[in-house]
Amino acid sequence: MAKKKAEDFEHKIDMNLTPMIDVVFLLLIFFMIVSELSALDAEQMTLPWAHMAKPPDPAALAAQKHGLVVINVLKPTDPNEAGIIRIRGKKLDKEKLREHLRAAANSVPWENTKKRISTLRVLIRADMECRYEAVQIVFDACQVNGIYKTEIAGSGKYVSPPRPAESS
Amino acid sequence: MAKRKKKKGEQDVPALPLMPMIDCVFLLLIFFMLAMRFRSEEGKLQAHLPKDRGQGTGTPTIDLQMVRVKLLWYSPGGRPRYTGPDGDLLLKVKGRVFDWAPDEEGNAQPDWAALKDYIDQKRQEYRPPASDPTKTLPVIIDARKYVPFYWIVRALDTLVASDITDITFAAPEIPY
Numbered sequence: 001m002a003k004k005k006a007e008d009f010e011h012k013i014d015m016n017l018t019p020m021i022d023v024v025f026l027l028l029i030f031f032m033i034v035s036e037l038s039a040l041d042a043e044q045m046t047l048p049w050a051h052m053a054k055p056p057d058p059a060a061l062a063a064q065k066h067g068l069v070v071i072n073v074l075k076p077t078d079p080n081e082a083g084i085i086r087i088r089g090k091k092l093d094k095e096k097l098r099e100h101l102r103a104a105a106n107s108v109p110w111e112n113t114k115k116r117i118s119t120l121r122v123l124i125r126a127d128m129e130c131r132y133e134a135v136q137i138v139f140d141a142c143q144v145n146g147i148y149k150t151e152i153a154g155s156g157k158y159v160s161p162p163r164p165a166e167s168s
Numbered sequence: 169m170a171k172r173k174k175k176k177g178e179q180d181v182p183a184l185p186l187m188p189m190i191d192c193v194f195l196l197l198i199f200f201m202l203a204m205r206f207r208s209e210e211g212k213l214q215a216h217l218p219k220d221r222g223q224g225t226g227t228p229t230i231d232l233q234m235v236r237v238k239l240l241w242y243s244p245g246g247r248p249r250y251t252g253p254d255g256d257l258l259l260k261v262k263g264r265v266f267d268w269a270p271d272e273e274g275n276a277q278p279d280w281a282a283l284k285d286y287i288d289q290k291r292q293e294y295r296p297p298a299s300d301p302t303k304t305l306p307v308i309i310d311a312r313k314y315v316p317f318y319w320i321v322r323a324l325d326t327l328v329a330s331d332i333t334d335i336t337f338a339a340p341e342i343p344y
Contacts, residue, residue, distance in 0.1 A: 017186055017190070020190075021186070021189075021190065021193070024190075024193050024194065024197060025193065027197055028193060028196055028197045028200065031197065031200035031201055031204055032200055034204060042210070047210060048317060048318040048320075048321035048322065049318070049321070049322070049325075050211065050213055050321050050322075050324070050325040051325060051329075052213060052325045052328040052329050053210075053211025053212055053213050053325070054211050054212060054213075055210070055211045073317070082313070083317075115219075117219055123212060124215075126317045127317065128316065128317055128318035128321070129316055129317070129318070130316070130317050131313060131314055131315070131316065131317070132239075132311050132312070132313055132314070132315045132316070132317055132320050133313035133314070133340070134317075135317055135320070136313060136337075136340045139217060139337055140340075142217055143217055147217070148216050148217040148218065148219050149216055150215050150216060150217055151212040151213065151214055151215060152212060152213045152215045152321060152324065153210055153211070153212050154210075154211055154212065154213055154321050154325065155209055155210060155211075156209045156210070156211050157209040158272070158273060159318075160273065160275050161271075161275055161276070161277055161318055161319075161322075162316045162318050
């Protein structure tokens with residue numbers, strides 16, 4: 001009788017799975033949201049090496065999220081193109097980029113209303129192999145709309161330079 | 169031992185099979201953890217555009233002490249002003265051509281250390297105008313449109329390392 005009672009007691013031990021499921025679901029939701037945001041704003045590309053580039057402060061980044069436009073300039077698939085300009089995954093040509101920045105500049109307060117100088121900040125993330133011409137288009141669109149606070153993203157880690165052209 | 173007798177009105181509670189759900193959730197969690205990209209190596213350089221330039225802002229002021237860092241693009245054969253995508257970079261400042269030198273990883277790059285020394289010297293020699301005694305050495309990056317962006321950032325990075333704060337990008341040869 002005593003042996004049977006002990007066996008019954010052992011069978012009753014059960015792991016409570018509910019808290020673990022709660023934690024796992026929370027982690028899952030966190031990674032789903034964070035991975036989507038990072039993919040939209042910061043597209044996959046090889047940034048040029050800049051050892052003086054300052055890593056963004058996460059607290060400051062969250063505070064300045066409003067009033068910041070991230071422009072991605074990707075390496076062109078066609079060698080005759082300068083680069084592919086995209087904002088939040090959407091490809092923009094020169095005119096569309098100007099319109100987008102005009103709307104963004106109008107949505108934040110002006111630093112100088114008379115001279116139309118904007119407080120909007122623009123972060124340019126350009127692939128190391130895209131041509132400077134593509135970034136000049138972004139600079140031009142910024143200046144036309146009174147945006148002067150531009151920042152250029154770089155990699156703090158060493159990146160090899162683009163392969164020089166073969167001498168003929 | 170006989171099974172415990174059910175009390176009157178007591179019903180069997182159907183057990184929910186949690187194991188397959190936990191398996192799926194763990195798989196999803198591992199997938200998103202691996203797919204997430206950490207951008208800890210990414211930083212940014214300040215490259216403010218001039219406020220007083222652009223369309224309809226009048227003639228910009230010219231500082232004769234301004235240093236113009238030219239990033240030119242030559243054909244592989246050395247033909248100047250070549251505008252094709254295949255070419256070689258030429259770093260030139262006030263007529264001085266900076267030779268190529270191996271970097272810390274042994275890859276050939278223009279001699280950025282020599283450029284930094286040159287800029288450091290010019291910064292020390294700079295005399296600000298009486299109207300603006302706080303002004304620092306203005307430097308303009310003048311690059312041809314075919315130059316890969318990597319070299320623009322290397323030039324900017326070198327100027328930032330020399331504590332140059334007044335950095336401007338030259339307007340394109342043909343305005344957009």
